[in-house]
Amino acid sequence: MNVRSAIQTKSFYIGVDLGGTTFKALAVTPDGEILARRSGQSQADGDVHAVVAAILQTVDTLRADVAATGHELAAVGLGMAGIIELPAGIVRRAPNLPKWSGVDVRDLLRRQLNVPFAMENDANVALLGEAWLGAAHGLQHVVMIPLGTGVGGAVMIDGAILHGAKGFAGEIGHMVVEPNGRQCVCGSYGCLEQYVSGTAVARLAQPHYGTVTSEAVAQAARRGEAEALDIFHRVGWYLGIACANMAQLFNPQCIVIGGGVGEAFDLFHEPLQRVMRERSMLEVYEQVRVVPAACGPVAGSLGAAYHAMRETGQ
Numbered sequence: 377m378n379v380r381s382a383i384q385t386k387s388f389y390i391g392v393d394l395g396g397t398t399f400k401a402l403a404v405t406p407d408g409e410i411l412a413r414r415s416g417q418s419q420a421d422g423d424v425h426a427v428v429a430a431i432l433q434t435v436d437t438l439r440a441d442v443a444a445t446g447h448e449l450a451a452v453g454l455g456m457a458g459i460i461e462l463p464a465g466i467v468r469r470a471p472n473l474p475k476w477s478g479v480d481v482r483d484l485l486r487r488q489l490n491v492p493f494a495m496e497n498d499a500n501v502a503l504l505g506e507a508w509l510g511a512a513h514g515l516q517h518v519v520m521i522p523l524g525t526g527v528g529g530a531v532m533i534d535g536a537i538l539h540g541a542k543g544f545a546g547e548i549g550h551m552v553v554e555p556n557g558r559q560c561v562c563g564s565y566g567c568l569e570q571y572v573s574g575t576a577v578a579r580l581a582q583p584h585y586g587t588v589t590s591e592a593v594a595q596a597a598r599r600g601e602a603e604a605l606d607i608f609h610r611v612g613w614y615l616g617i618a619c620a621n622m623a624q625l626f627n628p629q630c631i632v633i634g635g636g637v638g639e640a641f642d643l644f645h646e647p648l649q650r651v652m653r654e655r656s657m658l659e660v661y662e663q664v665r666v667v668p669a670a671c672g673p674v675a676g677s678l679g680a681a682y683h684a685m686r687e688t689g690q
């Protein structure tokens with residue numbers, strides 16, 4: 377008997393979540409066991425090739441980290457912020473990573489990695505992370521709304537991420553919820569992002585609290601301060617509109633609310649649920665649970681690894 381074939385090779389995957397200032401990476405088994413984690417810098421004004429070199433170095437470091445466990449690297453997945461053309465893997469616009477605009481990231485990394493590579497945008501990998509090991513575990517029909525500095529979005533139907541013609545589908549943050557509302561960074565008016573992002577919470581708090589973070593506003597609300605409670609009540613109202621629209625469009629089993637503002641879920645859940653009930657068909661409403669994200673800051677890197685696993689046929 378061939379000795380080599382008698383040795384069971386265990387595979388692992390690396391997921392990288394590339395944001396505007398840092399990237400997070402982890403090594404994970406097909407069962408979801410995290411073997412190692414690393415992070416690095418992705419300075420927004422930094423050189424693309426320097427960041428790619430740092431990512432490749434981190435892949436090598438993670439390989440070394442898990443070498444003793446006998447696992448072999450099967451594939452690498454990347455999730456990154458921005459408007460990413462898929463499946464081509466070309467960055468069309470990345471406000472938080474301006475030097476990456478126009479870069480063929482898929483080609484750049486594929487040429488330098490000696491294992492299969494797959495990529496997605498950051499909201500899509502966050503949804504995949506939550507559907508694999510988090511709040512939407514095992515579900516096939518899921519909507520994700522990450523409430524960060526901006527507001528993203530991702531939709532999974534029948535277990536597959538909804539991409540649209542060029543991969544730009546699911547930009548829930550730029551759905552209009554106030555027809556004559558505030559102008560958005562995207563050029564439109566009254567986008568969801570203008571009312572429920574961390575930036576929006578801080579802006580709404582400014583007249584009462586001065587320059588503060590959305591986390592500080594959440595703390596004030598938990599102390600029972602009326603102005604802060606009112607801000608999160610408004611967040612819930614607008615999210616209720618958005619969730620009703622998403623529920624009517626996609627009939628999901630679950631809508632996951634993530635990101636920094638998502639951590640204040642308890643402060644806006646009640647108005648969200650009430651407005652959603654008022655504005656969606658009962659049959660649709662009864663099928664869907666709205667829940668806070670469960671994977672925390674590793675959702676993106678876990679989802680990126682899971683995406684690589686799915687793309688390479690595991």
Ligand SMILES: [Zn+2]
Nearest residue numbers: 550560562567
């Ligand atoms: Zn917009």
